[in-house]
Amino acid sequence: MDTLVDTPPAIPALADATELSCDVLVIGGGTAGTMAALTAAGRGAQVLLLEKAHVRHSGALAMGMDGVNNAIIPGRAEPDDYVAEITRANDGVVDQSTVRQTATRGFAMVQRLESYGVKFEKDEHGEYAVRQVHRSGSYVLPMPEGKDVKKVLYRQLRRREMRERIRIENRVMPVRVLTHPGDGRAVGAAGFNTRTGEFVTVRAGAVILATGACGRLGLPASGYLYGTYENPTNAGDGYAMAYHAGAALTGIECFQINPLIKDYNGPACAYVANPFGGYQVNRHGERFVESDYWSGQMMAEFAGELASDRGPVYLKLSHLPDETIASVESILHTTERPTRGTFHEGRGHDYRTHDIEMHISEIGLCGGHSASGVRVDAHARTTVPRLYAAGDLACVPHNYMIGAFVYGDLAGEDAARHRVYEGELPRDQLAAAHDLVYRPLRNPDGPPQPQVEYKLRRFVNDYVAPPKTGAKLSLAVEAFTRMSEEIAGMGARTPHELMRCAEVTFIRDCAEMAARASLARTESRWGLYHERLDHPGRDDADWLHHLDLRKSPSGAMEFTARPVEPYVVPVPEFAPAPGPERRLGEVALVPVATAGPRDAAPAARPAAPSAAPSVAAPATVEALAVSAPSPALLRLLSLTEESPGLDVLRPYLDAADPAVRAAAVASLAETVPAGAGPALAERLRDTAPQVRTAAAAALRELVEVLPAETLLGAGLREALGVDDPAVRAAALDVLRALRLGDAGVYAAALADTDIDVRITAVRALVSVDAAAELAAAAADPAREVRVAVARGLAAVHAPAPAPLDPLLHDADPLVRAAALAALAATGCPPLYAEQAAGALEDPAWQVRAGAATALRAAPPARAVPALSGALADPHADVRKAAVLSLLPHAAEPGARAALTAAVSDPDADVRAYASRAAW
Numbered sequence: 001m002d003t004l005v006d007t008p009p010a011i012p013a014l015a016d017a018t019e020l021s022c023d024v025l026v027i028g029g030g031t032a033g034t035m036a037a038l039t040a041a042g043r044g045a046q047v048l049l050l051e052k053a054h055v056r057h058s059g060a061l062a063m064g065m066d067g068v069n070n071a072i073i074p075g076r077a078e079p080d081d082y083v084a085e086i087t088r089a090n091d092g093v094v095d096q097s098t099v100r101q102t103a104t105r106g107f108a109m110v111q112r113l114e115s116y117g118v119k120f121e122k123d124e125h126g127e128y129a130v131r132q133v134h135r136s137g138s139y140v141l142p143m144p145e146g147k148d149v150k151k152v153l154y155r156q157l158r159r160r161e162m163r164e165r166i167r168i169e170n171r172v173m174p175v176r177v178l179t180h181p182g183d184g185r186a187v188g189a190a191g192f193n194t195r196t197g198e199f200v201t202v203r204a205g206a207v208i209l210a211t212g213a214c215g216r217l218g219l220p221a222s223g224y225l226y227g228t229y230e231n232p233t234n235a236g237d238g239y240a241m242a243y244h245a246g247a248a249l250t251g252i253e254c255f256q257i258n259p260l261i262k263d264y265n266g267p268a269c270a271y272v273a274n275p276f277g278g279y280q281v282n283r284h285g286e287r288f289v290e291s292d293y294w295s296g297q298m299m300a301e302f303a304g305e306l307a308s309d310r311g312p313v314y315l316k317l318s319h320l321p322d323e324t325i326a327s328v329e330s331i332l333h334t335t336e337r338p339t340r341g342t343f344h345e346g347r348g349h350d351y352r353t354h355d356i357e358m359h360i361s362e363i364g365l366c367g368g369h370s371a372s373g374v375r376v377d378a379h380a381r382t383t384v385p386r387l388y389a390a391g392d393l394a395c396v397p398h399n400y401m402i403g404a405f406v407y408g409d410l411a412g413e414d415a416a417r418h419r420v421y422e423g424e425l426p427r428d429q430l431a432a433a434h435d436l437v438y439r440p441l442r443n444p445d446g447p448p449q450p451q452v453e454y455k456l457r458r459f460v461n462d463y464v465a466p467p468k469t470g471a472k473l474s475l476a477v478e479a480f481t482r483m484s485e486e487i488a489g490m491g492a493r494t495p496h497e498l499m500r501c502a503e504v505t506f507i508r509d510c511a512e513m514a515a516r517a518s519l520a521r522t523e524s525r526w527g528l529y530h531e532r533l534d535h536p537g538r539d540d541a542d543w544l545h546h547l548d549l550r551k552s553p554s555g556a557m558e559f560t561a562r563p564v565e566p567y568v569v570p571v572p573e574f575a576p577a578p579g580p581e582r583r584l585g586e587v588a589l590v591p592v593a594t595a596g597p598r599d600a601a602p603a604a605r606p607a608a609p610s611a612a613p614s615v616a617a618p619a620t621v622e623a624l625a626v627s628a629p630s631p632a633l634l635r636l637l638s639l640t641e642e643s644p645g646l647d648v649l650r651p652y653l654d655a656a657d658p659a660v661r662a663a664a665v666a667s668l669a670e671t672v673p674a675g676a677g678p679a680l681a682e683r684l685r686d687t688a689p690q691v692r693t694a695a696a697a698a699l700r701e702l703v704e705v706l707p708a709e710t711l712l713g714a715g716l717r718e719a720l721g722v723d724d725p726a727v728r729a730a731a732l733d734v735l736r737a738l739r740l741g742d743a744g745v746y747a748a749a750l751a752d753t754d755i756d757v758r759i760t761a762v763r764a765l766v767s768v769d770a771a772a773e774l775a776a777a778a779a780d781p782a783r784e785v786r787v788a789v790a791r792g793l794a795a796v797h798a799p800a801p802a803p804l805d806p807l808l809h810d811a812d813p814l815v816r817a818a819a820l821a822a823l824a825a826t827g828c829p830p831l832y833a834e835q836a837a838g839a840l841e842d843p844a845w846q847v848r849a850g851a852a853t854a855l856r857a858a859p860p861a862r863a864v865p866a867l868s869g870a871l872a873d874p875h876a877d878v879r880k881a882a883v884l885s886l887l888p889h890a891a892e893p894g895a896r897a898a899l900t901a902a903v904s905d906p907d908a909d910v911r912a913y914a915s916r917a918a919w
């Protein structure tokens with residue numbers, strides 16, 4: 001290895017820069033960036049997309065997308081309710097016009113993504129299966145193949161029409177946006193190639209920053225630099241670039257902090273676990289979260305519980321049946337992160353036997369989760385003309401993935417109006433960017449990046465992470481100012497190390513912004529995100545304001561308190577007052593030394609070494625030696641980039657080597673030529689398991705884009721006879737989704753030997769409303785199938801209670817529980833209401849919870865007294881079901897009295913739902 005790094009490469013001369021030009025420059029090829037590029041190109045612009053990693057895999061989207069966190073699906077949620085929800089979650093400091101864009105355009109974006117091939121969960125009838133995660137609003141739309149989203153987007157970028165308009169340069173990392181010296185508009189960027197070390201300059205008509213969150217700000221509890229909650233390549237590059245280009249940033253003091261699995265940098269996944277019945281508990285097994293929506297308030301409750309003698313906090317799944325846990329695992333250990341299963345296994349933990357210890361993440365900046373971002377308007381425009389920001393970098397609170405797509409789209413649309421900048425690029429700015437990139441090569445033996453970055457981020461943990469105080473934040477500013485010098489002296493020997501060193505400068509900039517902004521807002525707001533011990537309590541009179549930050553012409557960090565724009569959707573709890581902006585100027589530090597107040601002037605920088613940069617060929621990094629893959633595979637890989645037709649791929653699909661056939665299947669899935677569906681169905685009958693598995697996965701993945709051709713239907717039916725249950729389940733599922741099967745085919749599959757196949761058959765029967773065939777499966781030997789049948793009988797159009805009869809008397813409590821819960825959908829006439837009331841005495845809590853759910857649809861005279869009694873049940877989930885079932889009966893005096901009493905229940909969920917009756 002050391003042969004690669006012995007001699008540092010020479011510094012390329014400014015004049016030898018690779019010069020690129022375009023109408024629209026997109027920086028960052030993640031979620032927002034790819035969408036911005038597609039939209040801008042679709043509107044006729046020549047686009048250059050620069051990504052410091054590789055677009056095919058890069059960014060937050062590459063792993064862990066379990067679903068759309070904020071889908072506003074017509075009929076299931078209202079845009080205005082969502083806007084009000086986010087306004088509350090963000091303690092009133094919201095430009096509602098920006099949130100409203102996501103609320104109103106999100107659904108069209110879901111449909112656009114679907115037309116590209118992204119799969120969203122749908123019920124048996126093809127309706128979006130939106131789930132409720134928070135106590136109000138149903139906004140979560142699961143994505144069963146969420147791991148493939150980036151692949152789907154890359155396929156769009158590689159389409160012929162797009163290839164002509166979008167040039168992608170991977171491994172190129174801009175470090176500064178260039179602005180016009182006269183009018184300050186964005187005219188391009190400067191950066192370098194992280195593999196060859198070349199200096200790269202770009203002339204552009206408009207620049208879109210889509211570089212994601214600043215994930216590498218605080219240091220994770222694990223101590224690993226890159227073990228962050230956020231994608232670790234997102235080091236705050238865009239925050240620093242926007243700041244130095246003169247754009248306003250806003251809400252920087254409203255940090256991102258998330259619940260995490262302890263010692264593992266994966267999210268705690270309330271969004272996944274909650275709809276399945278999982279939840280967070282303290283060590284006494286009590287639910288404690290009072291907040292209705294994911295917010296800083298929720299994090300404050302979480303941190304408070306952790307720090308109390310009721311801590312630690314756990315993700316509880318152990319009370320759920322085996323098959324439910326298996327479903328959760330199939331998401332968390334595949335779509336989410338494959339390492340997650342291995343991590344738990346390594347500890348000897350299993351969701352069935354162990355509740356999983358949770359912790360809180362390091363702090364970060366993120367405009368799309370909390371509110372710390374670049375200020376944008378409702379068209380993704382920043383305060384610098386022709387500079388846009390989209391995705392997690394832009395301050396549009398709780399925007400998440402779908403908001404990143406929406407804002408990428410908005411930015412691409414607006415930016416596409418501009419044509420390439422023809423003037424000279426500003427030489428002084430180019431020289432400064434050049435110096436920023438290459439100075440570590442002048443000092444190769446200087447402190448290495450990991451050491452400096454560790455130290456910097458440890459100060460972030462020590463002084464900036466909440467709870468905050470003026471004294472700690474002032475110490476932070478001092479530390480970050482002092483570290484400018486140390487950072488300027490870092491050493492590097494390879495282009496890759498240059499990238500890491502540049503990132504440290506971005507992290508430092510973000511750390512200083514975070515500390516100063518936190519000092520400037522002299523109140524507490526957003527729960528844990530901005531908890532000031534020396535300014536406790538929210539101060540709406542002075543601070544129901546945005547706090548904007550920008551670089552002054554003299555280079556100082558200056559602040560303005562900006563009134564919140566008049567709401568488009570009124571939210572009674574907040575009344576933003578109109579008025580002028582308050583210019584706060586530079587923030588004053590709190591004196592922290594025993595010798596009294598001090599001068600916080602930055603230390604003088606050491607003079608730059610005088611040696612002129614030498615002109616040399618850029619460094620190249622040789623490929624590492626790997627065992628040679630087969631020539632056919634290599635040919636196939638390069639062919640795939642050209643989007644080949646089926647005839648070109650045919651020889652590979654029929655190759656003797658199964659590895660080549662599996663790769664050809666992957667290529668078909670990536671390029672989807674005409675005839676891909678039947679060709680994939682054919683491979684379901686392949687002799688090699690790896691090819692069959694790949695074909696089954698590809699068919700499921702492409703279900704939204706494959707035409708429902710007869711030939712495909714025939715191939716899938718043939719595959720039902722294959723001696724591989726995974727193939728049979730996939731074939732059934734695709735037949736159902738494409739509406740290529742019928743009740744006869746599905747009912748026949750109920751005799752399959754494999755449980756998963758039979759469950760898939762149940763789903764398929766629901767899709768064609770075959771209630772009689774479903775009812776016949778009520779005697780299935782497997783409990784999981786009978787549970788699926790009970791749920792299925794509730795999901796057919798015009799469901800009726802009678803077919804549930806055998807299941808209501810099933811020997812297995814989980815089946816009885818599911819059948820009782822199904823009565824809430826079928827209707828619960830008096831005879832069934834009696835049964836349900838009796839089942840409230842069942843020894844199994846799941847049955848009692850199912851009975852309480854059933855009574856929601858029962859006549860009030862029977863339901864209300866029974867449900868009121870169930871509020872004394874020892875199990876919190878039974879009481880929760882009882883409260884939820886009492887809500888529709890709230891007009892009855894008995895129900896109101898019971899709900900009023902439940903407001904002081906020991907369980908947080910029961911209390912929260914009971915208090916709804918008062919709304």
Ligand SMILES: Cc1cc2nc3c(=O)[nH]c(=O)nc-3n(C[C@H](O)[C@H](O)[C@H](O)COP(=O)(O)OP(=O)(O)OC[C@H]3O[C@@H](n4cnc5c(N)ncnc54)[C@H](O)[C@@H]3O)c2cc1C
Pocket residue numbers: 027028029030031032033050051052053058059060061063064065066067068069070172173174175210211212213229230231233234235237238267271368390391392393399400401402404
């Ligand atoms: C662990 C995790 C799980 C999540 N789960 C969900 C979920 O289930 N549902 C949901 O709705 N949302 C989820 N989100 C949020 C969602 O993923 C993000 O909001 C969204 O993907 C952000 O998109 P983005 O384009 O801003 O950033 P990214 O997609 O991260 O893209 C930023 C890109 O910029 C590149 N880049 C950075 N700096 C530079 C530079 N200087 N030059 C060139 N390139 C650069 C990066 O390499 C990266 O490719 C999750 C986020 C995380 C971190």
